[in-house]
Amino acid sequence: MNYINIDFQVNNNIAFVTLSRPEKHNAIDMTTFNELNHVIKRIDKDTSIRAVIVSGKGEDFCSGIDVKSLFKSPQKAIRLLLKWLPGSSNSAQKVSTGWRKLAVPVIFALHGRCWGAGMQIAFGGDFRIATPDASMSIMEAKWGLIPDMGGTLALRELVRLDIAKELAMTAKIISGEEALNLGLLTKVSPDPLQAATKLANDISQFSPDSVSACKKLYNKSWWGSARSALARETLYQIKVLFGKNYKIKSYNQTHDKTKQKPFKARMKW
Numbered sequence: 001m002n003y004i005n006i007d008f009q010v011n012n013n014i015a016f017v018t019l020s021r022p023e024k025h026n027a028i029d030m031t032t033f034n035e036l037n038h039v040i041k042r043i044d045k046d047t048s049i050r051a052v053i054v055s056g057k058g059e060d061f062c063s064g065i066d067v068k069s070l071f072k073s074p075q076k077a078i079r080l081l082l083k084w085l086p087g088s089s090n091s092a093q094k095v096s097t098g099w100r101k102l103a104v105p106v107i108f109a110l111h112g113r114c115w116g117a118g119m120q121i122a123f124g125g126d127f128r129i130a131t132p133d134a135s136m137s138i139m140e141a142k143w144g145l146i147p148d149m150g151g152t153l154a155l156r157e158l159v160r161l162d163i164a165k166e167l168a169m170t171a172k173i174i175s176g177e178e179a180l181n182l183g184l185l186t187k188v189s190p191d192p193l194q195a196a197t198k199l200a201n202d203i204s205q206f207s208p209d210s211v212s213a214c215k216k217l218y219n220k221s222w223w224g225s226a227r228s229a230l231a232r233e234t235l236y237q238i239k240v241l242f243g244k245n246y247k248i249k250s251y252n253q254t255h256d257k258t259k260q261k262p263f264k265a266r267m268k269w
Contacts, residue, residue, distance in 0.1 A: 005032040007057070008039050013050040014200045015043050015104075015218075022058025027066035028117045030073075032081060033091055036121070040098035047265035050202035051210055052102065054125065055109040055193050064139060080121025081148075093150035099124035100153065100219060103212040103269040109192035110176070110185075115139045123151035123158075126215065127186040129195045130146055134176035141171040158183045158224060207245040208266035213237075215264065216269050243267055 003165075007018040017039055019026035032170050043049055056062055080113040083090040089097045097115075099106040108122045110130035116139040122128050130136070138155075147168055155164050159182055166172065170195050179185045189195035203211055221229035244264045252260045 001038060001190070003039070005029070005037045006035045006039060008042075009047060012201075013048055013204060013228045014197070015046075016054045017052060017054045019054075019056040019062055022056075024058040024066060024137075025063035025113065026056045026058065027063050027069075027116070028095075029042075029069040030080075032066075032099035033095060034049075034084040037098060038096070040102065043104070044102055047268070049104055049122060050102055050204040050211075050266075052106040053101070053109060053196045053200055054099075054121075055196070056111070056118075058112075058117075060112030060115045061110045061134075062121065063113045064116030064118055067143075074137045081228075082113045089150060092148065093189040094122065096120050096150035097153060104208070104267060105200070105211060105215060107199055108123060109196040110134050110136075111192055111264035115173075116142075118209040120147060120151035122156035127196075127199060128184065129187050129189050129192040129199070130176040130179065130185050131192055132176045134179070134188075135173055136176065137171055138167045139156040139171045139173075141169055144246040166202060205241070207249040208263055209240050209245045209269075210249070211238050211241045212266050232244075239267065253266065 003020075005019070005021050006149075007016070007020045009016050017030070017036075017070050021029075021032070045051060069177075078171065079091040081090050082140050099121075105127065105128045106125045107129065107188045108125040110122060111134055112126060112132055114122055114130070119136060119138055136152075138147055159167075163182055167174075174182070176185060176188045187195065196249065217232050221232055245266070248261045250264055
């Protein structure tokens with residue numbers, strides 16, 4: 001599929017997804033919603049991909065919803081909110097929650113404005129790296145709305161309840177440094193894309209099965225019961241032990257760097 005508002009490529013088993021509406025500050029319109037949801041499904045099916053890096057082209061990562069474009073057709077806007085089951089993700093939420101469901105780590109490289117929808121999308125990542133002077137805001141209150149794109153799942157894991165309420169109720173704009181101090185970011189860097197690529201390459205040195213299992217284990221167990229977490233640890237470890245990549249990593253760990261074996265495609269998680 002040829003995308004209009006995003007760029008997609010895979011280099012050295014790392015998928016690079018780039019928001020590419022720089023003339024609109026990468027504001028999200030209906031086409032972007034559809035393309036992000038499509039590329040998430042595409043990555044999910046490609047078991048050779050080891051990590052994903054999401055960034056934005058131009059001055060900003062994402063300035064939010066393209067209100068003028070989206071509300072030219074109220075029917076399309078309403079369709080974004082529809083879902084079969086109340087507890088499932090609608091099309092607007094999938095651009096955040098979809099990254100969480102992928103079996104590979106997703107790293108967001110943020111710069112410039114990361115407002116509203118941009119912030120919600122970034123919350124779906126496993127890691128967020130931003131410039132110290134990035135401009136970040138949960139901005140829905142500015143339009144008399146509430147955050148409704150799935151970012152709440154990550155926000156409750158990252159910050160105290162009172163901090164989350166303040167950010168959402170006031171549409172407060174904070175810098176990358178402030179966001180780091182609050183726990184919204186993994187780290188700050190003058191070059192987030194370079195830092196994200198290094199992190200992706202570092203993770204890729206390890207078994208794709210153990211990486212996928214860790215992501216699923218922690219995402220499912222962080223707020224669950226102790227019994228469920230212990231059960232998952234054992235079940236996932238057994239699955240990893242019976243996989244080919246465990247044997248490859250064990251071999252590589254005990255042999256010279258010149259004799260390293262490449263990993264196989266990851267298991268389905």
